[in-house]
Amino acid sequence: MKPVRVRFAPSPTGGLHIGGVRTALYNYLLAKQTGGTFIIRIEDTDQTRYVEGAEEYIIEALRWLGIEADESPEKGGKHAPYRQSERKPIYQEYVKKLIENGSAYYAFDTEEELEAMRQRLEAAKAKNTSYNIVSRMQMKNSLTLPADEVEKHLQSGHPYVIRLKVPAKQTIRFKDLIRGWVAVESTTLDDKVLLKSDGMPTYHLANVVDDHLMEITHVIRGEEWLPSAPFHVLLYQMFGWEHPEFAHLPLILKPDLKDSKGRIIQENHGKLSKRDAEAMGFPIFPLTWQGSIGYREAGYLPEAIINFLALLGWNPGTNQEIFSMQELIQLFSVERIGKSGSKFEIEKAKWFNQQYLRMKSGKELLPYLINGLQKAHIPYTQYTEEQLIAICEVMKERATFPDDIWQEARYFFEKPTSYDETIIKQKWNQQTCQIIAWLKEKFAQENDFSGQKAKEALHQEAEKKGLKMGQVMPVLRVALTGTSAGPDLAAIMQILGKNEVVERLENALKSIAIPQ
RNA sequence: GCUCCGUUCGUCUAGGGGUUAGGACGCAUCCCUUUCACGGAUGAAACACGGGUUCGAUUCCCGUACGGAGUACCA
Numbered sequence: 001m002k003p004v005r006v007r008f009a010p011s012p013t014g015g016l017h018i019g020g021v022r023t024a025l026y027n028y029l030l031a032k033q034t035g036g037t038f039i040i041r042i043e044d045t046d047q048t049r050y051v052e053g054a055e056e057y058i059i060e061a062l063r064w065l066g067i068e069a070d071e072s073p074e075k076g077g078k079h080a081p082y083r084q085s086e087r088k089p090i091y092q093e094y095v096k097k098l099i100e101n102g103s104a105y106y107a108f109d110t111e112e113e114l115e116a117m118r119q120r121l122e123a124a125k126a127k128n129t130s131y132n133i134v135s136r137m138q139m140k141n142s143l144t145l146p147a148d149e150v151e152k153h154l155q156s157g158h159p160y161v162i163r164l165k166v167p168a169k170q171t172i173r174f175k176d177l178i179r180g181w182v183a184v185e186s187t188t189l190d191d192k193v194l195l196k197s198d199g200m201p202t203y204h205l206a207n208v209v210d211d212h213l214m215e216i217t218h219v220i221r222g223e224e225w226l227p228s229a230p231f232h233v234l235l236y237q238m239f240g241w242e243h244p245e246f247a248h249l250p251l252i253l254k255p256d257l258k259d260s261k262g263r264i265i266q267e268n269h270g271k272l273s274k275r276d277a278e279a280m281g282f283p284i285f286p287l288t289w290q291g292s293i294g295y296r297e298a299g300y301l302p303e304a305i306i307n308f309l310a311l312l313g314w315n316p317g318t319n320q321e322i323f324s325m326q327e328l329i330q331l332f333s334v335e336r337i338g339k340s341g342s343k344f345e346i347e348k349a350k351w352f353n354q355q356y357l358r359m360k361s362g363k364e365l366l367p368y369l370i371n372g373l374q375k376a377h378i379p380y381t382q383y384t385e386e387q388l389i390a391i392c393e394v395m396k397e398r399a400t401f402p403d404d405i406w407q408e409a410r411y412f413f414e415k416p417t418s419y420d421e422t423i424i425k426q427k428w429n430q431q432t433c434q435i436i437a438w439l440k441e442k443f444a445q446e447n448d449f450s451g452q453k454a455k456e457a458l459h460q461e462a463e464k465k466g467l468k469m470g471q472v473m474p475v476l477r478v479a480l481t482g483t484s485a486g487p488d489l490a491a492i493m494q495i496l497g498k499n500e501v502v503e504r505l506e507n508a509l510k511s512i513a514i515p516q
Numbered sequence: 517g518c519u520c521c522g523u524u525c526g527u528c529u530a531g532g533g534g535u536u537a538g539g540a541c542g543c544a545u546c547c548c549u550u551u552c553a554c555g556g557a558u559g560a561a562a563c564a565c566g567g568g569u570u571c572g573a574u575u576c577c578c579g580u581a582c583g584g585a586g587u588a589c590c591a
Contacts, residue, residue: 196589227586262542319539348541398553473550485552
């Protein structure tokens, strides 16, 4: 495939929605695969919705995920500026061409007049209540007003918009890379506003002009744009330009509400929204944004998010599930994107997270551990770096998130304050107590303590006393950690070290009463 | 309402005129294990419906139902 030029064009109206991330990802993958160019363009033509910091946030969020632009407002590029608000004169220049060739016209109607028109048409039970080929002849615009009056309005600074003059009886066809041929009758289209009264372009104008000027070859965007694609095709036609390829991505849908067993409590439909995500307890933004926790802060790894998102609507046709960004770049293809929306099931994302967590070495996990401990104000200076790495190694198999490493094993950092009652009731007795006491003495005298040796010693002693491992190991575990579950005891003792082990055994012997 | 789009296990999906309809997540059972987790094995679980076309349709065509998106001087 020839090198493509694609763009991700968000509005800086808030945090970057996870659906937007997937759109950016697909664009990025195609660009990198073809040796093409991935552009970030900021669509900030609605000044009323502009949010301070949103643009920086979007760039930073994509960067965290490993999606870096080749051309962007930050980086620049041969088609700068990449912020639409800075391109205002360009749109005005181009829309003039449309006026000149009769493809667009001035409209002077006030908001009240537009509302009146809608109500009139609704009352008349009209099928189409929009400003269109029929209704425009009743309105105040350069099609109905005499030329001199139009001129007068324009000169006097009377507010106006420029509207697209949708042609009569034309079938607009275009081929969508995902959906195939889409056809719409021009009669059903309305005369969209191209230039707003504040002189800013609407999405439709800005998008077409910029995509053409920036030599975009493939427009890959969400399905919510499919209904307006005919307008864009029309605009390309009117400008006398060839339109880029279109690919409209299926939507990401909200998941059903489920209980802990995965049974559906409530079936949900519709586009995933921030509200839904927050109500169901999973992030919607990559990074925390204005109090809404991000995937990063919730403990998701960027590789996992990328992998999960890549497979939400696309698949390579094989049974492979785990993909690095490099593999995705190699394997991605627009043809293999599905047509229907995908429900966003966070359980699968967690599974990916677990997979990627396990692939990391203890050393790679160390910063996550330290960060988590610091945040929770849990002291850890009693351990060397090697010991902390060993904790990561031993815990990562049973963790989904980095914080699980210490949350599932607090006993590494704090001596047990209570002991699992079930185990105590079942196995804490005269005999096992004796063994623990014996072990304590033995370890205390040991010069060359090791977890493995300690475990073996226990093994032998238990055998001598005619006890099974199943009777004595849980007792040792509960004495050492207070819990009944966790990693191999030899590993735990190794990390804890001789003194700590002896001390904890002593504490246990003192504080646990033998049940009657 | 109108326009456009869609529909394979609960979910993400593979497949495609003749298949025991495949995989993954989740769920269940068993094995491994001192335990939890990991791992392994097994299981329950799907072609929305109705008409065509055809020797044969889940696959192709047409309807219906259901779902979604759009319908702003928002993107």
